Amino acid sequence: MPFETAFKKMETEAMESLLTKENMTYEMKWNGFLSLGYKNKRAKVINVSKMSLRNLMDELLKIVKKNQTEDVVTFKIDVAFDYEDMPLHVWNERVLKTKKNYYRRGVCFNKQFEQALLEQELNGNAILKSGKEEVCLQLENLNRYLIQAEKHGKPLELNGYTNVTTFSTYSWFFDGKQMLPLHTDELSHGVRVEELTPARVKEIVEQAGLYLAKQVKKTGEFHYGYFACFDKTIKHYNTLRHASTTYSMLEAYEISGNQTILDAARRSLNYLKQNFILEKEDFAYVTEPELREIKLGANAAALLAFSKYMSLIEDYTDLPLSEKLAYGILRLQEKDGSFTHVLHAPTMEVKDPFRIIYYEGEAVLGLLRLYGVSQNEDYLNGAKLAFQNFINKNYWQNHDHWLSYAANEIATYLPDEKYVLFGMQNAFDNLDFIYHRETTFPTFLELTLAAHELYGKLEDEAHPDFKKERLREVIQKRAEYQLNGLFYPEVAMYFKNPARIMDSFFIRHHSFRVRIDDVEHNISGYAKFYELICAEKAEKITL
Structure with a gap:
């Protein structure tokens, strides 16, 4: 199945299901992510924000078409929802009390959603800590990844009262052959839905x-x-x-x-x-x-x-x-x-x-x-x-x-x-x-x-x-x-x-x-x- 065909199936599901759901926008915008998967290197994740779901999907499709090369073997789209704002010190406590690597929500460090990271990006890059630590962020890993992912050009300036926004996502994945909806619930987030036949x-x-x-x-x-x-x-x-x-x-x-x-x-x-x-x-x-x-x-x-x-x-x-x-x-x-x-x-x-x-x-x-x-x-x-x-x-x-x-x-x-x-x-x-x-x-x-x-x-x-x-x-x-x-x-x-x-x-x-x-x-x-x-x-x- 070509990438564009797979994306169209995702788009149809998204347009049919997401428009009726609550808490889908932040600061009046729809926020999405396109993850481009490679065989031997980490996925490239591109953030996109638009005023409507229709415009968001159109922009994501343009990026898919532009990046359909031999190196890209899979792709995934995420659309954010269930936003929650809080000071960083409150979020910090919440993450520290969560079992190591079991924090399953995305986080954003600015209201424009440019420095937003999916849960999978946080965990895949060892950005979060837990337990008896004072600070939940592994700042060196965070800043390195933000720069590598072209989400921020320099280290973030953070303090305990910096606003952070957490969110979940609805997600679909194309494995090169078929389009698959992914789990949204917290403990199974981002994993395909399938029957154990x-x-x-x-x-x-x-x-x-x-x-x-x-x-x-x-x-x-x-x-x-x-x-x-x-x-x-x-x-x-x-x-x-x-x-x-x-x-x-x-x-x-x-x-x-x-x-x-x-x-x-x-x-x-x-x-x-x-x-x-x-x-x-x-x-x-x-x-x-x-x-x-x-x-x-x-x-x-x-x-x-x-x-x-x-x-x-x-x-x-x-x-x-x-x-x-x-x-x-x-x-x-x-x-x-x-x-x-x-x-x-x-x-x-x-x-x-x-x-x-x-x-x-x-x-x-x-x-x-x-x-x-x-x-x-x-x-x-x-x-x-x-x-x-x-x-x-x-x-x-x-x-x-x-x-x-x-x-x-x-x-x-x-x-x-x-x-x-x-x-x-x-x-x-x-x-x-x-x-x-x-x-x-x-x-x-x-x-x-x-x-x-x-x-x-x-x-x-x-x-x-x-x-x-x-x-x-x-x-x-x-x-x-x-x-x-x-x-x-x-x-x-x-x-x-x-x-x-x-x-x-x-x-x-x-x-x-x-x-x-x-x-x-x-x-x-x-x-x-x-x-x-x-x-x-x-x-x-x-x-």
């Missing part, structure tokens, strides 16, 4: 898997991650996340069948074997070279990856090594079922008896997944012992997704309802918090979906403490809301290098961090969600 969820999983595949170097090592605002590389490395990310890539391959993802996962597994595993006669450990550590969770993640690979490909070359990794976990298990979490490498002296709860459920799941491949009773017995410790110590209070995964897995082999009830309680005790959580915490989707799988193992699916309808409602909410952490083209265009981050997932309150494990957890959650909605669709067809 099985085909779409499969596409999200595959695209995220391909993103990870691109991060795997020829050697098998990952490009570990980036801070997206200024395309800064994350320097350190984490072998646990190397292994767990590989596991998620295999989940993406399982759903998509995309050979590129499998080839990259295979390289990653080989790199793990060749560089990070300390192997003894009858046991092995995944090491963390930077920290000189051996972590229970790293062995667990490696077991998940190797077990998944063997199950999918039916190639058992890595079974002997996997067995050693499993016995490495069992060497860390105490008589009461608990685990030692971290050893010094290579001496294997205890460093941290306990570090983080995630390791324990992950370790049990790893043992059980390998048991599914090898049928070695030692792994099932180790998992059984660990679970008794979980139950005795009320570990369900940790609301950890690995624990629900492990509960579902052990109940497959040992059909005792105590495991099922543990896994359900692990999720249900936290449902209201999960439903209302404003961050796109990806493991919440994993946790709730793992709990949902346990319904088939309950003696009574209509258990009074575990209402299926409520859990399904929370799952749907998280699946939809979690897309606010996806680097759609309309979001990525405002960052320094859109091509680098497209189709990945980010953590907004961690400075728009994109790390391989951030993508990993989203793949795992949406892979499970895909299975659920496909099963529900099949059930409806059968009925």
Whole structure:
């Protein structure tokens, strides 16, 4: 679809809907923005103010026509509304009390709307601060961007009583093929409106898997991650996340069948074997070279990856090594079922008896997944012992997704309802918090979906403490809301290098961090969600 045709569709929607809405003008003018998107550089945002919506659209169209070049691959229009004037010191307090990078309104520093910035410009250029800071503006970033964007030729002169105007926008985006309306509500602002059909969820999983595949170097090592605002590389490395990310890539391959993802996962597994595993006669450990550590969770993640690979490909070359990794976990298990979490490498002296709860459920799941491949009773017995410790110590209070995964897995082999009830309680005790959580915490989707799988193992699916309808409602909410952490083209265009981050997932309150494990957890959650909605669709067809 040509740019002009796409713009005409936007214009028609805007003219039909915006003229009937309130608070659409400021100082008697309509204010709009045209964002021109590029593949490898930050979008150019052009401010336009006119006395009528008709004149605003005509001017925006002229700019679109003028800038339709090979370099411009997408564009977006925003029309401002819901204006609010206040002194800068009042706005400053408001922003500081907002969670980092969760301020979702635009701001203007002059009444002519020349120094107006969209919410996406503010966040994409790290212009706002929050928390215990005195001033919410990162002035160096603000003034640099205003000059680069040709919105102001010199540093702004601001004081606590400078008038600022905040606003929201109605927005439409053209991705090069189709025109898409965007969300207006605060927490989802600027993200496309779409339905999570099985085909779409499969596409999200595959695209995220391909993103990870691109991060795997020829050697098998990952490009570990980036801070997206200024395309800064994350320097350190984490072998646990190397292994767990590989596991998620295999989940993406399982759903998509995309050979590129499998080839990259295979390289990653080989790199793990060749560089990070300390192997003894009858046991092995995944090491963390930077920290000189051996972590229970790293062995667990490696077991998940190797077990998944063997199950999918039916190639058992890595079974002997996997067995050693499993016995490495069992060497860390105490008589009461608990685990030692971290050893010094290579001496294997205890460093941290306990570090983080995630390791324990992950370790049990790893043992059980390998048991599914090898049928070695030692792994099932180790998992059984660990679970008794979980139950005795009320570990369900940790609301950890690995624990629900492990509960579902052990109940497959040992059909005792105590495991099922543990896994359900692990999720249900936290449902209201999960439903209302404003961050796109990806493991919440994993946790709730793992709990949902346990319904088939309950003696009574209509258990009074575990209402299926409520859990399904929370799952749907998280699946939809979690897309606010996806680097759609309309979001990525405002960052320094859109091509680098497209189709990945980010953590907004961690400075728009994109790390391989951030993508990993989203793949795992949406892979499970895909299975659920496909099963529900099949059930409806059968009925």
